[in-house]
Amino acid sequence: MILYDFGCLNGHLFEAGLKSMTSANPPCPACHAETTRRPSRLNIGGRASAGPSREQMPRSWNAVRQGDRETIAHWHRLAERREALEDKYPELAGDRRPILAHEGIFSGRPLRAGDDIAQAVSSAMADGATPHTHHPAPRPGNIDTKATP
Ligand SMILES: [Zn+2]
Numbered sequence: 001m002i003l004y005d006f007g008c009l010n011g012h013l014f015e016a017g018l019k020s021m022t023s024a025n026p027p028c029p030a031c032h033a034e035t036t037r038r039p040s041r042l043n044i045g046g047r048a049s050a051g052p053s054r055e056q057m058p059r060s061w062n063a064v065r066q067g068d069r070e071t072i073a074h075w076h077r078l079a080e081r082r083e084a085l086e087d088k089y090p091e092l093a094g095d096r097r098p099i100l101a102h103e104g105i106f107s108g109r110p111l112r113a114g115d116d117i118a119q120a121v122s123s124a125m126a127d128g129a130t131p132h133t134h135h136p137a138p139r140p141g142n143i144d145t146k147a148t149p
Contacts, residue, residue, distance in 0.1 A: 002020065003017050007038050106124055
């Protein structure tokens with residue numbers, strides 16, 4: 001049994017297990033429309049999908065399509081699963097120190113309590129971070145799959 005994420009034309013998202021990679025996609029349980037597999041989520045060290053990190057979760061009403069119930073439920077499930085995983089693998093939780101600055105040169109890499117400020121500035125400059133760049137929150141199906149640190 002392999003777990004996949006599916007989405008239908010009407011925007012319903014769900015997860016289902018298939019016998020194999022080549023099994024047919026199941027119909028949408030909500031509206032019975034045809035479904036497509038969603039891009040697979042992060043694979044960390046060959047473990048089962050860890051799902052999106054906290055940074056990748058939508059934070060605004062807009063990012064969850066003005067509060068569409070299915071979309072919120074989908075992210076809520078992912079968030080719960082992620083939390084359970086972080087309990088088990090604390091390294092997934094990433095850096096939880098308070099963020100002191102996230103504007104300007106720190107937009108790409110926030111300055112956190114305990115950072116060496118001179119070093120943080122120079123590495124932020126080296127990254128070529130441009131001031132006031134805000135990355136839009138990812139939406140389901142358009143998840144940035146860059147590896148988490
Ligand atoms: Zn549907």
